[in-house]
Amino acid sequence: MKKAVDHTKPKRYGMVIDLDKCTGCGACMVACFAENNIPFKKDESEKLLSITWMRVYKLSNKKKYPDTDICYLPRPCMHCEGHEGHSPCVSVCPATVTDYSTETGIVSQIYTRCFGCRYCMAACPYHARYFNWWDPIWPKGMEKMLSPDVSVRMRGVVEKCSFCYHRYQRAKDKAYVEGRPDIEEEEYQTACTQACPARAITFGDLNNPKHKVYELKQDPHAFRLLERLGTNPKVYYVSSREWVRKSGDNYLRHEEPGHIETKH
């Protein structure tokens, strides 16, 4: 495994999500729940207590009828690169639980090490981190659906989207066994990407010109959430609608999206 890794140049896995295509169906959320053993409670309508690694936000142009418009925005973990891997959440974790991988660009999380101080949640402006306020409980019989690929998280620790890291591990192992130095684009796709019925999500290595995301992220209508903070996220969004792009960041009255100097 290690050898296979050494032979390959660093990757920066990321996403480009087409907000014109996204219908807000939530299939990506469901796929993520099923893929990553996300627990569920009797009442999940209190969203501030609900664990959703992928969360689909509803945006509105706040105009009056009939000029009203809405748009959905799926929000996984942005796997922020910050400045040279200085992600908002990684640098603050006192116990080195979470880490920015220079091999994959994935921000990891070791649940067995997290002691639940929640400093990382304070650091994340995207609310992509979730705390296990309760013990995860599966009704009798339902624990049968748990996937062995992802460890179940205990009460009192923080969890978040992993870009389905175990799928990367699986692809890597396969490649290694078959003696290939590297994995192909389609070999490692996240569960939400695979699931999206609208094919709105594209996933791949942002560094690799052969991967679709490489082109897509250069779309003139592409933007990232809260770029101005310098979080340097690896999830891009594309929208043909100006008001949507403007909802992606904070702007002063005179400012225009796309014409702003950002640190990264």
Place this chain on the structure above:
Amino acid sequence: MDSALIPKGVKRCSLGKFTLVIAVAGAVLLWGVYAMLLCWIKGLNQTNMNNYYGFALWIWADLAVIALGGGAFFTGFLKYIVGKDELKHIINYAVLIGFICYSSALLILAIDIGQPLRGWFIFWHANIHSMLTEVAFCLTCYFGVLTIEYVPLVLENRQLNKVPFFHNLAHNMHGIMAVFAATGAFLSFFHQGSLGGVAGVLFGRPFGYREGVFAWPWTFFLFTWSAAAYGPSFTLMCTKILEKASGKQLVKDNVVDLLAKISGWMILTYIIAKIADTIYWALVTAPSKGHTLMDFYSNNPVYGIWILVLEIVIGGIIPAIILVTPRTRRNGYLRMAAIILGVIGVCANRWVMVLQVMAVPVMPFDFWAMYYPSWQEVATTILPVAYGIILIALSYRYLPIFPQEPELNPVD
């Protein structure tokens, strides 16, 4: 009945009355302990915290008591390093209060984390880039120092002191106390600062984020400074309370006046720095991230811009002016008013630096979530107060905390 334990030359209330006080405080303490056990056994679902308020009442309480406990290191610093010898008459009490504040802070932290039994990972898997790591280490070390500063006091107890070993131990420790005071001051400068850094380094949270020098954002220095400024005020406040409770003057006016004056000047200089910081933040930092000052203070169901006024004007400028002006400072009532305002001011500052940092929506399509603590949070936050009262009561009754007391209240 327990007179054998009571220091020579001072008078104490009857054991019955004393027991009553302890009993009442004890009851409150038990309530807090019950809530604490609930949080440990059932988990943090016992609180009203949520994924938008991962930091809430508890972290605020931590920052507040640590700021207020700052009286210990700063008074020590003034006495042992700067050489303000009068302060020896109040240093014991300052140390005691510091000890209470810091032990409380550590206790609350132990309840606040989701995996208390793994709390030690913060040392084991320490990440040196994290402000919390710095806090954890300095906090623990400094608590050790405070203990070392408090122990000789305990050993001063009439009976314990009879044991030659303890007598000598206490004596020798007093001898080298300056060293510990220096260490304490040094450690405090850091952990007070890193507590400020906790919010200051959050570049994803424009409300808390500040530029600075090297790894340290401006809040790092502002926190140390404010702790040094307001801590002594809190010491004086507690002294006043104890004087009221015991019905005796315990410290001479010149000592109080000196500490109040120093506190005043510190608050004044701090608040100037704070104002400068706020202006730079409002005019440069925030706009660079697309925010205007009012973004942070509007759309809030409860407090608008007033929390800023409370923190800077009511809790800063006003007490500063009162305490630096000799005439107003010497007026007991005004002085106490200023001290109380100051304490409120620093608490308000810690409040915004914790809860408002969490609350202010950063994503334009996000909203300002509200939070109010559950009874379990309140109880566990009051717990330290009860514990403090008990420890103060015991210490005051059985230890020679106030050297000037016999002289000020001769027993005939």
Place this chain on the structure above:
Amino acid sequence: MKIDRRSFLSLGLGVAAGSVLSPLPWKLTDDLSIWTQTWPWTPVPKDGAVDYVHSVSTLCSGGCGIQVRKVDDRAIKIEGMEGYPGSDGKACNQCLAGIQKLYGKDHIQTPLKRIGNRGESRFAPISWDEAMSMVTDQLKRLRTEGKPQSLGCIVEREYGTVPQLVKRFAKAYGSPNFMTMPSYLDGYEQIFKIMHGREAIPGFDLENADFILSFGSGLVEGWGLVPRMFQANSLWKEKGVPVVQFEPRLSNTAAKATQWIPINPGTEAILALGLAHVIITENLFHDDFVNRYSARFEAWENGEGTKQKGFKDLVLDRYDPRYVSRVTGVPSSQIETIAREFAKAENPIALCGRGAGHTPGALYEFQAVHALNGLVGNINRKGGVWALPKPDYIAWPDPELDEAAKKGGDSPRVDGAGTEAYPAASSLTHRLPAVINDAEESPIQVLLVHGANPCYTLPDTEAVRAAFEKIPCIVSFASHMDETALMADVILPDHGHLEKYQDVPAPEGLSVPVIGLARPVVAPLYDTRHVGDTLIQLARAMGGGMADSFPWKNYEECLRKTLDQHWKTMEEKGWFSPDSNVGKWNETVETPNRNFVFIPERYGKDTEEAGISPIQVEGDSITYPLVMIPFDHIRIAAGPVGNAPFVMKTIEDTLLRDKDIFVQIHPKTAGKAGLEEGVLALLSTPKGSAKVRVHVYDGIQPGLVAVPRGLGRGSGDEFMADKGVNVNRLIGPVEDPVSGLNAAWGIRANLTIA
């Protein structure tokens, strides 16, 4: 030795120091932390051999290709099956959570018999033998009493061997009362009969269409095959295909559309004819099609030889854009531009069927909209609307009918379908409750229900319950507990959707005929029995002609024989596509001289005299100043089966909060009623009232109250049950005078602060 204070203290210190220096506390600390990482009550998923099983989902009538990830004998996750026609590698949010239905609490585990009162939901487990004999006794009783026609059977959809076995059972038994559940497809079925003159199901070649005109269809909200519609929608985005959505509310579909045009609810047909007016006056219609292959565009003579207005004059006389604009609220300028764009496109398609298509709507609505497709000649050709032959791969010999069966079979249907009044209708199940409630004794004595959940999905839930109260014997084949099963006397549980073989034909709206094969992903978990086997065994128990009509050993044999030479392909590929006889549009029009009929004989008269006046909804405008419209949301399953826990978890807090449902109203409407965001209010209609919360929404026409469909389930697990309100409880059916279909698009309502 005497221990003085000093030695005592030093001893204490010694112990303290000693224990701190010993490894004990450190070991304990470590073990404690390790314990927190392996808490026995935090499950550790078992690892095992990984396998993928291909199947076709029967979770909804959709029928999408799925692949199920298994670890040993556990089903872990459902994903889409690559290359499956329509869904092609994708599954919708409902199916992705389907595993939770398999392992969920509401999966029925054994045959049950009612022990409490009807609907009290008190059941006792019984053996299959006991259950079967209970049902056979009832069935035998009816026949000996000589009223086999009072057997009723309700299924969700008509096609496939399972529904056909039910139909066959009814026929052999001697009852015409085989009923399917209402849907917009009933509307299409009828217009194909009267405008194309043939039995057909609709296919929409949306992938090749280049202009989409949707009259309130929730194209990305459950209308058609969800995964297919989503991919079509994205394809339109890539190709820049214009999508125009007429709807009184900014639905997700409207938000995705190139253009959302708010319209007064219920006036869709008028609008369609207004568009036709522009197309005709500006001569933008498809000459070749209209002149050579259509009938009654121009004036015509009816049976009695009297002259009748043609479609052209009818439209020109009555549906001037200015008039249409007044009725529909759509500016005439917009009507004109859209009509032109539509007509000038290569392959423009006009669609109808409101929302997810759970209710049919008025027939003239379908006529008017389909007439647009006729005008542009975009029928049965690439990128157009197709009239596909109904699946015909099931070639069973006619059942043996004894005397009783013949007699019973000839008696009129209880729901009136196919009778003089509603010749073109094959099922009018929504009429059943009224008929039963009005009758002295219920004309249905024994009711078999499979795959359908009428007690939840039919309008006017109270009336439905009342009617079911009157039916002496209700038998449910539900695999999961639902509102209808709760009303049953006996439950003969079917296998769950991942536990059985079944053919799944005709994916909704697909323009190519497809037959899929659902197969067992896991062995049945409980003591359940395939409904096919149950029916075969019941027939055998009935003996005589019935037994002879069901010659198969078991369902699997029946299925294999039916699919015959295709079985192998289906086992391997999971599906096969019978080559359909559909070619150019006119090859499938079987009306006199193979013409597309703009105005069918029977309806010509009505329309000419009356013209088309919008269907009036129930209730008076004084007591009920507002109008309630149900709406479909993709995160809420509104069909017979409700949301799995994972899908419940995705429901926005502006639709459901704890147990409270949110209704959507315009700020003006809220202002008038003194209502604010989030407040509790009382929503009342002529059918009933319910406590709701208010969501103030700019994207809805003032005066309307939009209520999400699919909540307020009276059964199921704790994650789904008793949350929100079932909108069907607040709305009743409104009969379309022409077709008998349920034309209700809303109901008058009032919303007051609670």
